[in-house]
Amino acid sequence: MxxxxxxxxxxxxxxxxxxxxxxxxxxxxxxxxxxxxxxxxxxxxxxxxxxxxxxxxxxxxxxxxxxxxxxxxxxxxxxxxxxxxxxPAPVVHAIPAPGPTPNHIWQVQLTQTEEVYSNGLRIDLSFATRNRPRAEYPIYAMESAAPIGTGNTPLGIVYHTTESDMAPFEEDATKQLKTLGHLLLQYIRREHSYHYLIDRFGRVYRVVEESDAANHAGFSVWSDDRGVYVNLNDSFIGVAFEGSTNQREEITAAQVSAARALTELLREHYSIAAENCVTHAQVSVNPLNMKLSNHTDWAREFPFAALNLPDNYTRPIAAVEAFGFEHDEVLTGLSGGKDWAGLRISDQRLREAAASQGATEWRYRGMLRHRYQEILAELKRQQAERDAAAAKGK
Ligand SMILES: [Zn+2]
Incomplete structure (x- = not known):
């Protein structure tokens, strides 16, 4: 943003x-x-x-x-x-309907510049680069700042839009579209912004190797049946659509088809649960004002169904239940006037948890926020340790 x-x-x-x-x-x-x-x-x-x-x-x-x-x-x-x-009135690109999910996807071709998979996915490797190796990440319980476990493989996908400059998706603008896509790729390669970029023509580029972390999620929180995850650069794969949330109609059908094929591959490769395929707006938080959706990409209208995923806007928001984050009218606006169904569930659960402890909601949120700050401090300490070790190794 x-x-x-x-x-x-x-x-x-x-x-x-x-x-x-x-x-x-x-x-x-x-x-x-x-x-x-x-x-x-x-x-x-x-x-x-x-x-x-x-x-x-x-x-x-x-x-x-x-x-x-x-x-x-x-x-x-x-x-x-x-x-x-x-x-002119924007052209709304038809979103492909969901289709059958392949039982198994395998690599059918590998060259220096391309991987091809049995579901039709082609991954361009010409911009692939290393960042830093994916670190082991902690898994937290809802009730404690002490980790209950760790993980070291990707457990989810965060979808982004690049919010970059856009040209009209028209044949006459092909040269401009290609140039903008190329400049964008150069930029995000330099910044290690995402693992994958899907350009306007639906071409899939690997930018940061999957073995490494990409700088895509920043301050972020998500949860599943195993626990709560904080700051998702190491635990989630970042997939960006070249596009803008405010020009949702400019996301092309080719991009959606490619995102579906890429999602199928990543989900099979890492056994990623469908409920862990979510958008940046759903996971992004701001620790300074304790509000949700510091980043707002894909706050609404993510084509979950076209990617053969359930509507994950209905998923509970762990940042609310575990750490007392709040949302405001800005999010209501961003979500097209409809707060995500999962957010209402989490608000309700937070109120019930406060009542069960005989605490006011305000006091209960304060306790959760204190826990979050403890976790952030510990993650900061771990990052400093890794940085020091990396500096020593140089
Ligand atoms: Zn983003």
């Missing part, structure tokens, strides 16, 4: 220079190269505590370039006294 401040009234030197470049894509390249050094950038939404866990992908740099172009183009229209043409 990007929280960019409006452009200043006076164009900076880089904006003036960029204005002279006629080709929009060349202009984009110029802006991407110069923005970080030339502009006072907004503070990214990184809390001091995020210094010890990989921060969320900083795609604001990429977005800033896009926004700068929008500002420049908009400014040009204003200067000419013309108005841009009305934006």
């Amino acid at each position: 990007f929280n960019l401040k409006p452009s200043p009234a006076d164009p900076s030197p880089f904006e003036r220079e960029a204005h002279r470049i006629a080709d929009p894509l060349e202009r984009l390249r110029y802006l991407r190269k110069h923005v970080p050094a030339s502009v006072v950038l907004p503070e990214p939404e990184v809390s001091p505590a995020e210094l010890f866990v990989p921060a969320k992908p900083k795609l604001w740099r990429f977005a800033l370039a896009g926004l700068a172009i929008v500002a420049i183009v908009g400014g040009g229209y204003a200067w000419l006294g013309q108005r841009p043409a009305e934006k």
